[in-house]
Amino acid sequence: MIKHFCLIFCLLTSALLSAQSAIVPQPANVTYGNRYFDITASEIQSSSPQDLSFEINYLRLALKSKAQQSGTTDFRVDPLSIPIQFDLFNPDTLLPEGWYSLQTTDKQVRILATSKIGIFYGIQSLLQLSVWRTDKRLVVQEASINGDFPKFAWRGMHLDVSRHFFPVEFIKRYIDMLALHKMNVFHWHLTDDQGWRIEIKQFTKLTEIGGWRNSSMVGHYSEHRYDSLRYGGFYTQAEIYEVVQYASQRNITIVPEIEMPGHAMAALAAYPQFSCTGGPFTVPGKWGVFDDVFCPKEETFLFLEQVLDEVCRLFPGKFIHIGGDECPKTRWKTCKNCQKRIQDENLKDEHELQSYFIQRIEKYLNSKGRQIIGWDEILEGGLAPKAAVMSWRGTEGGIEAARLKHPVVMTPGTHCYFDHYQGNPRQETIAIGGFTPLEKVYQFDPIPADLSIEERKYILGAQANVWTEYIPNEEHVEYMALPRMAAMAEVLWSYPEKRDYADFFRRIEWLQNSYDEAGYNYSRSFLRPQITTFSKNGELWMLLDPPSPDKQLNYRILQADLSILLPAQEGKGEIPISIQQVPQERMTIEAWIAGDETKTVVGYMPLFISRATAKAVELKTQPSKHYPGSGSGTLTDGVSATLPRINSEWLGWSGDDVEMTVDLGVKTKISEVSIGQLVDHMNWIYEPSEWKISVSEDGLNYQTVATQLSPKSTLRKVHFKFIGKNARYIRIEAKNPGKIPDGKAGAGESSWMMFDEIYVK
Ligand code: ACM
Ligand code: ZN
Numbered sequence: 084m085i086k087h088f089c090l091i092f093c094l095l096t097s098a099l100l101s102a103q104s105a106i107v108p109q110p111a112n113v114t115y116g117n118r119y120f121d122i123t124a125s126e127i128q129s130s131s132p133q134d135l136s137f138e139i140n141y142l143r144l145a146l147k148s149k150a151q152q153s154g155t156t157d158f159r160v161d162p163l164s165i166p167i168q169f170d171l172f173n174p175d176t177l178l179p180e181g182w183y184s185l186q187t188t189d190k191q192v193r194i195l196a197t198s199k200i201g202i203f204y205g206i207q208s209l210l211q212l213s214v215w216r217t218d219k220r221l222v223v224q225e226a227s228i229n230g231d232f233p234k235f236a237w238r239g240m241h242l243d244v245s246r247h248f249f250p251v252e253f254i255k256r257y258i259d260m261l262a263l264h265k266m267n268v269f270h271w272h273l274t275d276d277q278g279w280r281i282e283i284k285q286f287t288k289l290t291e292i293g294g295w296r297n298s299s300m301v302g303h304y305s306e307h308r309y310d311s312l313r314y315g316g317f318y319t320q321a322e323i324y325e326v327v328q329y330a331s332q333r334n335i336t337i338v339p340e341i342e343m344p345g346h347a348m349a350a351l352a353a354y355p356q357f358s359c360t361g362g363p364f365t366v367p368g369k370w371g372v373f374d375d376v377f378c379p380k381e382e383t384f385l386f387l388e389q390v391l392d393e394v395c396r397l398f399p400g401k402f403i404h405i406g407g408d409e410c411p412k413t414r415w416k417t418c419k420n421c422q423k424r425i426q427d428e429n430l431k432d433e434h435e436l437q438s439y440f441i442q443r444i445e446k447y448l449n450s451k452g453r454q455i456i457g458w459d460e461i462l463e464g465g466l467a468p469k470a471a472v473m474s475w476r477g478t479e480g481g482i483e484a485a486r487l488k489h490p491v492v493m494t495p496g497t498h499c500y501f502d503h504y505q506g507n508p509r510q511e512t513i514a515i516g517g518f519t520p521l522e523k524v525y526q527f528d529p530i531p532a533d534l535s536i537e538e539r540k541y542i543l544g545a546q547a548n549v550w551t552e553y554i555p556n557e558e559h560v561e562y563m564a565l566p567r568m569a570a571m572a573e574v575l576w577s578y579p580e581k582r583d584y585a586d587f588f589r590r591i592e593w594l595q596n597s598y599d600e601a602g603y604n605y606s607r608s609f610l611r612p613q614i615t616t617f618s619k620n621g622e623l624w625m626l627l628d629p630p631s632p633d634k635q636l637n638y639r640i641l642q643a644d645l646s647i648l649l650p651a652q653e654g655k656g657e658i659p660i661s662i663q664q665v666p667q668e669r670m671t672i673e674a675w676i677a678g679d680e681t682k683t684v685v686g687y688m689p690l691f692i693s694r695a696t697a698k699a700v701e702l703k704t705q706p707s708k709h710y711p712g713s714g715s716g717t718l719t720d721g722v723s724a725t726l727p728r729i730n731s732e733w734l735g736w737s738g739d740d741v742e743m744t745v746d747l748g749v750k751t752k753i754s755e756v757s758i759g760q761l762v763d764h765m766n767w768i769y770e771p772s773e774w775k776i777s778v779s780e781d782g783l784n785y786q787t788v789a790t791q792l793s794p795k796s797t798l799r800k801v802h803f804k805f806i807g808k809n810a811r812y813i814r815i816e817a818k819n820p821g822k823i824p825d826g827k828a829g830a831g832e833s834s835w836m837m838f839d840e841i842y843v844k
Contacts, residue, residue: 104212104224105590107569108265108576111232116225120187122146122167122213131171137332138169138202145210146221152600167192167209169202179232181265181334185209187226200334204231204265211263211597235529237492238575239268239338239546240568242560245275245349246370247551248316249560255329256557260564262333263597264572269330270338270404270546273318276348276367280317281339281397285389286354290317293349298368300552303513303727305763309368323397336400338456343387344377344440345410351375357383359418370552371765372828374413379440380420388447395451402471405444408458410437431464438464445470456492459484471543475499478531485534485541493545498527499571501563502550506608507686508725514553514563518729521591521609522584524570547571558604565598565605566591588631611686612636612674616660616720617713618697621748623721625688627655627674635677643669653677660690668692690721693842694753695745695813697721700841703742710735710837717839718743723759724839726799733761735768738833741817745841747810750780754807755844756789758815761837762798767829768837771817776803778810785814813843 104115127142129135168191183201185208186193194205208231213223240261242249249257254271261269273281279293295315302308318326330337348367355362359378367373377383394403412433415421421436430436437460445455445467456471459480466472471490474481481491493499496517503517529545547568554560569591573582591609598605613628629636640649640660648670660672668691675685700715712734713720724732747753762770774792777785789803796802817836823829 103589103593104214104226105593106208106211106228107587107590107594108573109582109587109590110208110228111230111578113226113228113231116227118189118225119222120189120192120225121220121222122192127167127169129169131169133171133199135169135171135199135202138199138206141203141332142167142206142209145206146213149210149213149215149221149600150219152215152602168194169205170195171199171202172197178230180236181267182230182232183208183228184230185226185228187212187223189225192223201232203262203334207263207265211594214596215600233265233267233576234578235542235544235575237268237544237546238266238572239270239492239494239544240266240564240571241270241272241494241546241548243272243275243549243551244280245272245278245551247555248278248280248314249557250316251318251322251326253557253560254326257560257564258326258330258333258335259601260561260568260603261335263601264568265576266568266572267335268338268544268546269335270340270548272340272342272550274340274342274349274406275346276373277370278315278317278366279349279353281323281341281394282317282319283390283393284320285393286386288353289350289390292353293366296349296366296368300368300370303553304370304515304765305726314368315366320393320397327398331399336402337398338400338402338404339394339398340404340406341387341390341394342406342408343444344379344437345372345408346406347377348373348375351377354386357386359414359421372409372411374411376410376414377440378414378418378420379424379436379443384443384447387444391444391448392451395448395453401454402456403448403453404473405441405448405455405457405461407437407441407461408475410460412437434464436464437461438467441470442467456490473546475548481542482531482534482538485538488541491542493529493542494548498524499545499547500550501547501567502553504727504729505563505567505606506611507613507688508727508729509689510611510687511608512559514727515550516727516729518731519567520613521567521570524567525573525582525584525587527571527574528579529574544575545571561604562606565603566594566609567606569594585631585633607684610676610684612638612655612676614672614674614686614688615713616672616688616690616722618699618716618719619657619659621697621699623660623690623692623697625658625660625672627658629655630676636674637677638672638674641671641673645671688722691723691840691842692721693844694747694751695719695841695843698748699746701744701746703744704736704739706734707737707835712839715743718758718841719745720840722840724761726761728761728763728837733837733839735835735837736819737835738819739836740819741771741836741838742814743838743841744782744812744814745843746782746812747843750809750811751843752807752809753778753813753843755802755804755842756813756815757800757802757842759800759839760798761839765828767823767832767835769820769823769834770798771836772820773816773818774801774803775814775816776805777814777816778808779812779814780810782812785812813841815841 127139181200183196183205185205196202279289283289294317298309351358352364352366415433459474472484473492477495484491502515503519504514505520615626636655637651639651642648672688675682700718702715776789777787779785788805793802793804820834
């Protein structure tokens with residue numbers, strides 16, 4: 084098996100040698116020559132009076148590890164004719180932090196920098212350029228980088244270790260992934276409802292009790308299924324110390340997050356006296372948001388201050404993340420301590436109480452020379468005077484904070500949540516939902532266009548978040564993070580005028596070398612063509628979107644039994660699918676990059692064809708601007724939306740009744756109508772309180788044919804059966820159930836309804 088791997092790997096690397104070398108993130112400037120130089124056993128030298136022994140050793144070990152991965156066992160670091168030279172210099176002018184230049188010539192490899200940080204980034208570029216050849220020589224393409232440096236100061240990656248726990252060895256491996264991409268902030272999400280993961284010596288029950296749960300959700304949230312396995316773990320302070328050192332040597336600052344006042348169930352299970360009700364509580368196995376949160380009473384503040392004392396001793400960085408997101412005010416509204424605090428402090432309401440909470444913690448951390456950063460909810464009820472804001476519910480919170488002259492880190496869910504799908508959900512393992520493919524991450528701009536030049540200065544940078552409800556193991560963290568981390572790294576390091584997705588795509592193909600050498604389990608979903616369908620003049624069409632604009636595609640269509648309906652042909656862009664030619668109810672489109680005839684990365688899309696497919700739908704009330712799908716045509720595009728949802732496939736309405744009228748074009752005898760619906764109470768999405776199906780021949784006079792669901796109906800898809808009728812128009816009416824009832828998520832808010840494909844028989 085190992086031999087087999089080596090054979091494939093060696094073939095791959097020798098094939099890659101014909102490709103142009105590449106670096107991600109793209110350097111400020113780089114030119115390549117035609118020659119490759121052998122640095123298999125080079126001497127590493129330093130002319131610097133500063134101690135660069137870590138950097139020299141780091142490069143030596145990295146080269147050695149590359150050698151081992153490629154099957155070379157005789158790698159030695161011997162003095163040879165081509166030395167690798169590190170030089171530090173003090174420039175007359177002020178160069179940006181992390182600045183370096185790199186030259187590979189026929190005489191030597193030379194990295195010049197103004198600090199150890201720059202030397203480290205130069206090493207990363209050198210490592211990406213160097214490739215093992217089949218003859219077991221390490222070669223690097225002739226290259227010249229004349230001054231490369233990062234655009235943003237905060238180039239972050241987050242990891243949630245509460246929902247799933249990852250041991251120290253993996254945390255180091257994750258830090259290595261950051262280093263490879265020249266990222267410099269690791270946001271370590273150490274506490275949440277489902278587990279407290281940092282040893283606190285004064286409060287040992289935080290990890291003894293709060294570090295463990297007796298069940299976890301399995302499958303998607305909406306299935307409400309649990310296992311009954313004990314699950315948990317935590318980091319000792321000695322381990323954390325070790326990780327902090329490890330990161331620091333790689334020029335990565337760790338920002339620890341201690342969640343408050345919400346997301347505190349694990350802490351409250353251990354110390355229920357810091358809640359409003361006194362408990363008792365257990366560490367939940369369910370994901371989501373919980374009503375029991377820290378109660379802002381004196382003993383709670385004292386407890387949190389003692390916890391933060393230990394956190395500050397472990398983490399030397401300026402920023403401490405205090406959470407602040409998703410804190411329900413339910414308990415505070417009826418707690419006499421909370422209400423007394425509101426009175427005593429002259430606060431308007433519970434939102435101001437949250438602000439009071441954060442400001443107290445801020446004052447304490449400021450007194451220890453630290454600055455707080457929190458999720459954008461900390462804006463509500465008044466922003467603490469010196470707080471930095473992490474904008475996750477879009478960029479609006481970040482814009483508001485920047486206008487208030489507060490530092491901002493952008494991490495909007497639209498582009499920066501790496502727990503979202505990165506490819507067609509039909510071809511991915513289960514994720515929380517959302518759709519954030521590689522190209523979307525790459526298109527992200529941390530600077531909102533409507534900020535003034537002055538306000539833009541407050542945007543420190545951005546980060547991507549890896550929440551782990553649906554990421555149970557290390558391999559899957561790597562899969563969700565890579566290569567999207569590369570796109571985020573380039574957004575944060577390189578200048579936008581250098582951003583070109585086709586070029587980035589080519590460089591990612593090269594970067595796979597580095598991923599393979601490190602053994603990372605990266606996703607190849609970015610290589611899949613995207614397939615969508617749409618209606619044009621009552622006919623169904625497909626749009627075959629290649630993974631990079633310069634790639635050609637092949638496609639074919641399979642029948643339900645997987646026999647070939649339409650043999651492979653070349654084509655991309657808009658292509659008609661003639662339903663007359665393909666009368667099957669079910670078929671599947673497959674597409675792949677031309678040349679990849681073994682079809683290693685195939686995109687597919689199953690279709691369900693009915694009388695309604697590709698027919699026009701009129702909507703009486705337009706869907707919410709947040710969930711417009713691709714217009715009303717989404718309801719008859721032959722594609723059934725997925726669960727968990729990606730929003731482009733669902734149409735959503737908030738508070739409104741929905742009326743959809745399908746025009747079949749000609750009078751047709753029909754007896755069955757069905758429609759896909761999404762029910763997800765946790766996310767405020769409800770089933771209609773009433774249905775009505777009516778039909779018409781002329782589009783004026785409608786006759787009601789059904790108001791009751793047929794027994795075949797499920798939560799996911801409702802059916803209506805009726806005595807056969809001749810009709811051209813079919814109207815589906817769904818009544819909104821009104822305000823969300825008490826005790827449910829979003830109580831008192833308007834209910835949402837979400838629908839997708841309509842079928843008519
Ligand atoms: C968050 O995603 N709750 C910050
Ligand atoms: Zn309280």
